[in-house]
Amino acid sequence: MNGPKDKSRIEPRKEPKQKRSITRFHSILGSAESLIVEHGVVQMKMTDIAAHAGVPVGSVYQFFPEKAAILKALLDQRLVRLKQDIANGLTGIVDRDDARERVMTFIDHAADVHRTNAIYRELWAGMSLDPELRRVQFRAHEELGILALRFLEPFINHHESGCRESRFLLITMLTGSVLRCVAEGHDKAESLLAEWKLTMCEMLFPEESLKAA
Structure with a gap:
C-alpha cells in the first residue's frame, strides 16, 4: 500500500517538550474533542478550537498544520x-x-x-x-x-x-x-x-x- 503523499499535513508540527507547551497541546486537543462531539468534524474550525482553548489561533497552527x-x-x-x-x-x-x-x-x-x-x-x-x-x-x-x-x-x-x-x-x-x-x-x-x-x-x-x- 502506498504511503501518504504529504505526511507533514497529518503530523504535529512539533512535539511539546516544556511543561507549558505540553499543557497547551493537550488543552487544544481537549477543546477539539469537545467541539467535535458538540458540532461534528465537518463543522469544527481551527479558530473555534483556539477560542474554546483560550489560546491564539497561531498557537493551534504552531502544533497542528490543519484539522x-x-x-x-x-x-x-x-x-x-x-x-x-x-x-x-x-x-x-x-x-x-x-x-x-x-x-x-x-x-x-x-x-x-x-x-x-x-x-x-x-x-x-x-x-x-x-x-x-x-x-x-x-x-x-x-x-x-x-x-x-x-x-x-x-x-x-x-x-x-x-x-x-x-x-x-x-x-x-x-x-x-x-x-x-x-x-x-x-x-x-x-x-x-x-x-x-x-x-x-x-x-x-x-x-x-x-x-x-
Missing part, C-alpha cells in the same frame, strides 16, 4: 489506550476456553466504549473523509492485529491454512466496522455485534463454536 493532524492526534491517543487494553485483557491466558472468553469480554468492552463516547462516532466519520487518515486507520488495524496475534497465537488452530497475520488484520478491520455501527447507533448494531462475536470465535477457535452462548 486532519488534530484528528490523527486524537486517534493516536485512543490507539495507545486500545493497545494497552488489549495487552491487559489478553495477558496470562491459560487455555483456549480462557482465550475465547477474554476475546468476547474485550469486544464487549470496546463496544461499550464506542456506545457511550460520541467522539468515536465522529472520529470514524473524520477518518472516512480523508485518504491519508484512511491509510493511518489501515495501519492501526495492522498493528492491532499483530498485537492480538502475539497473545492469541498459542491458542488458535495451528492446522488451518492461510496467513495468520492476514486473518487477524481481517478480524480487526471487521471488528472496526461493527464498532462503527455501534458508535453510530444503527438499528441493527447490537444484533451485528452479537453475530460478529460468534463468527469471530468460529474463525479463531472453530471447535469452540458450538459452545458459544
Whole structure:
C-alpha cells in the first residue's frame, strides 16, 4: 500500500517538550474533542478550537498544520489506550476456553466504549473523509492485529491454512466496522455485534463454536 503523499499535513508540527507547551497541546486537543462531539468534524474550525482553548489561533497552527493532524492526534491517543487494553485483557491466558472468553469480554468492552463516547462516532466519520487518515486507520488495524496475534497465537488452530497475520488484520478491520455501527447507533448494531462475536470465535477457535452462548 502506498504511503501518504504529504505526511507533514497529518503530523504535529512539533512535539511539546516544556511543561507549558505540553499543557497547551493537550488543552487544544481537549477543546477539539469537545467541539467535535458538540458540532461534528465537518463543522469544527481551527479558530473555534483556539477560542474554546483560550489560546491564539497561531498557537493551534504552531502544533497542528490543519484539522486532519488534530484528528490523527486524537486517534493516536485512543490507539495507545486500545493497545494497552488489549495487552491487559489478553495477558496470562491459560487455555483456549480462557482465550475465547477474554476475546468476547474485550469486544464487549470496546463496544461499550464506542456506545457511550460520541467522539468515536465522529472520529470514524473524520477518518472516512480523508485518504491519508484512511491509510493511518489501515495501519492501526495492522498493528492491532499483530498485537492480538502475539497473545492469541498459542491458542488458535495451528492446522488451518492461510496467513495468520492476514486473518487477524481481517478480524480487526471487521471488528472496526461493527464498532462503527455501534458508535453510530444503527438499528441493527447490537444484533451485528452479537453475530460478529460468534463468527469471530468460529474463525479463531472453530471447535469452540458450538459452545458459544
